[in-house]
Amino acid sequence: MSHPSPGTEALTRPALRVVDGAGRTALERMLRPRGVALVGVSGRPGNPMARPLRYLREHGFAGGIHPVNPGHRELEGLPCHPSLAEVPGPVDLVLALVPAAAAAGVVREAGAVGAAGVVVFASGFAETGPAGARLQEELAAAGREAGVRVLGPNCQGLLHAPTGMVATFTAAADRQLLPAGGVAYVGQSGAVGGSILDLSAEMGLGLTAWASTGNQADLGLVEVASALLDDPDVRVLLLYVESVGDGGSYLRLARQARDAGKHLVVLRSGRSSAGRRAAVSHTGSMLGDDTAFVLASARYGVVLVDDVDELLAVAAMLSAMPRPEGRRVAVVTTSGGAGSLAADRCSDADLDLPELRTGTQDRLRPLIPAFGALANPVDVTAQLFTRGADAFGDVCRIVADDPGVDTVAVVLTMVVGPAGAALAEDLVATSARLAKPLMVAWLAGQDQTAEGRAVFRAAGIPVFSAVGDLARAAGLVAPPRPPAAPGVTLPRVPAPDPGRIRGLIGTPDGPGLLDAMGIARPASVVVRTPQEAVDAVAGLGSTAALKLNSGALAHKSDVGGVRLDVDATGAAEAFDELLAAARAHHVDRVDGVLVQAMVPAGTELVVAATGGRDGFPPVVTVGFGGITTELYADVASGLAPVSPEEAWAMLRRLRAWPLLAGFRGAPARDVRAVVDAVVRVGHAAAAAGPRLAEFEVNPLVVGLPGEGATAVDVLVRVTGGGDPVGE
Structure with a gap:
């Protein structure tokens, strides 16, 4: 795991753009150096610190290769220099193959010879504790003072395949590099990066560039990734992320990829439940620490994957074939049973299998026997192969011509040996002529299909061994479903005064905050004696809800702190019961009792926001509320501020949406009022700034169309601890 320098962001630090006379940035010079110096390179063939020199020579790096080690006169047939200062010719990249304590000195020497960057491979820095962290800070300071960028420490280096620049010690580089395929990789873990380099070569996916950022004392993942997105040879960028850190930088990177028309595929580890344990509100306890990360990724079309196999399969698909325009899949198979399995797994992946059009x-x-199937899945049967080697490809081309199909999924069974290889060649040729992606699952042993799989691999087409894996990959690369068109005219909601919102956040004035947001609430008053309670209920002219008023309580019902439908004759008794409940549960700082007008029955929702974490925008959540919120966990989220259209889409994602739209003869609810409330909460969360930790309206009682929605309870928690503030 990487360990960024204390005080730095996990993904990136402020950039120090070192530019040479030709206008090349430091990263460009590091990836395409005129010369590479290897300081401390080992002369022992079995030593990992001897590998970078061997790799540069074996992979055909055409620039200068300069071993530096005073203990040798020659290494790998090259003159070995006693110091970096004595290296002839230009040096853009220095590899520090030295112990941790010597790394800062190498960085200073690199600056003296005009190098752009230094790769520090050694461990023993921040990952080891305070002493190592101080050493890492010294390393970063040396880079700043010398005007040199530092990759690492505790990393496995970088490579640029088109130039043969392989500056790493991972054994994955023992493989022959494949021709660059427009895919680049950046990751925070060296070991995972080595596995990705090895597995990508095995599956026939050629990487244009590869980098391991390690502890990120200087160069962070986002900065390296951004530079690779600027490379015209890179069409797909893969990231392995352990810690998001600076959400703002990640958002800018995702936007850069989208605007450049390039694909960003991210594998993230290190998901934690710590944030959920710390949450006070109902909705906060249901949101994962990565909710904002997932929402931000979706906003900009980033593909999120769950493991290395998915990462590489998606990369191969995006680099070798067009991205589908929708989620409609046609399955072409040699087996009716396999087709049925594929249909089930596609449904699991939220993909559609439309019936093929009559034409x-x-x-x-004419191609498929009468006992086959034409609709979708298309079962060609084994008899198809008697019609010629290219008959299967003809079927796939016809299916791809259907305007109702976005992706063709081929599911093969026991077509093996030479017949399987011939079929693979036919499908590769077919795929090259299609304007739609063609995917393959082969349900047969690797030993019997090795030749055919090699044909697919050489063409960059991933072959899945399970239909579920194919379906999930197809679902990942397909665009999300557009939300259904609203059945009503959505409200236009003005943003509140941000100064007023910030002034009320963290104060005891929950009703005032709702008023500033423009969300309706019932009449209420705080009373401190039984007689005041009687007078307050009588003044409402209706029954009331009585609630303990204490900043120490997030959820009053948990301690019996709520009485409903209380009239004036029972108000004094209810007041005394609530204070007795507070004493029984040792509730501190009770400031009387809140008397609140009862709200007519309606559908209860929760609308909430959690403050922005790690530079991400706040997350707005809506779901079915009251005491059942956590029981049903039926919520949908978006990034603040949300538009009315986004709020509508969030409501449509709820499983219980039919209860709002009208279910089995029950009347519909005032959906426009819910959209209005969600947008207002989003505006307030965006205006509140970093002080907001959690804000929750629960329940929001929704009436019939035209009756509006009323906030019955509100809870606010600010950053820096302290009690929640509620009404």
Whole structure:
């Protein structure tokens, strides 16, 4: 795991742009150096610190290669220099193959010879504790003072395949590099990065560039990734992220990829439940620490994957074939049973299997035996292969021509040996002529399909060994479903005065905060004696809810701190019961009792926001509320501020949406009022700034169309601890 320098962001630090006379940035010079110096390179063949020199030579790096080690006169047939200062010719990149204590000195020497960057491989820095952290700070300071960028420490280096610049010690570089395939990788873990380099080569995916950022004393993942997105040879960028850290930098990177028309695929580890344990509100306890990260990724079209296999499969698909325009899949298979399995797994991945159009089925009918299937899945049967080696490809081309199909998924069974290899060649040729992606799952042993799989691999087409893996990958690369069109005119909601919102956040004035947001609430008053309670209820002219008023309580019902439908005759008794409940549960700082007008029955929702974490915007959440919020966990989220259209889409994602729209003869609810409330909460969260930890309206009682929505309870928690503030 990487350990960024204390006080720095996990993904990036402020950039120090070292530019040479030709206008090349430091990162460009590091990836395409005129010369590489290897300081401390080992002369022992079995030593990992001897590998970078061997790799540079074996992979054909054409620039200068300069071993530096006073203990040797020659290494790998090259003159070995006693010091970096004595290296002839230009040096853009220095590899520090030295112990941790010597790394800062190498960085200073690199600056003296005009190098752009230094790769520090050694461990023993911040990952080891306070002493190592101080050593890492010294390393970063040396880079700043010398005008040199530092990659690492505790990293495995970088490579640039087109130039043969392989500056790493991972054994994955023992493989022959494949021709660059427009895919680049940056990751915070050296070991995972080595595995990705090795596995990508095995599956036939050529990486244009590869980098391991390690502890990120200087160069962070986002800065390296941003530079690679600027490379015209890179179309797909893969990231392995352990710690997001600076959400703002991640958002800018995702936006850069989207605006450049490039694909960003991210594998993230280190997800934690710590944030959920610390949450006070109902909704806060249901949101994962990565909710904002997932929402931000979705906003900019980032593909999130769960493991290395998915990362590489998605990369291969995006680099070798067009991205699908929708989520409609046609399955072409040699087995009806396999087709049925594929249909089930596609449904699990939220993919559609539309029936092929009549014209498409008419074109298929002469090719497929009568006992096959034409609709979707298309079962060609084994008899198809008697019609010629290219018959299967003909079927796939016809299916791809159907305007109702976005992706063709081929599921093969026991087509093995030479027949399988011939079929693979036919499908590779077919895929090259299609304007739609063609995916393959092969349900047969690797030993019997090795030749055919090699054909697919050489073409950069991933072959899945399970239909579920194919379906999940297809679902990942397909665009999300557009939300259904609203059935009502959505409200236009003005943003509140941000100064007023910030002034009320963290104060005991929950009702005032709701008023500033423009969210309706019932009439209420705080009373401190039984007689005041009687007078307050009588003044409302209706029954009331009585609630303990204490900043120490997040959820009053948990301690019996709520009485409902209380009239004036029972108000004094209810007041005494509430104070007795507070004493029984040792509730501190009770400031009387809140008397609140009862709200007519309606559908209860929760609308909430959690403050922005790690530079991400706040997260706004809506779901079915009251005491059942956590029981049903039926919530949908978006990044603040949310538009009315986004709020509508959030509501449509709820499983219980039919209860709002009208279910089995029950009346619909005032959806426009809910949209209005969600947008207002989003505006307030965005205006509140970093002080807001959590804000929750629960319940928001929604009436019939035109009756509006009323906030019955509100809870606010600010950063820096302290009691929640509620009404």
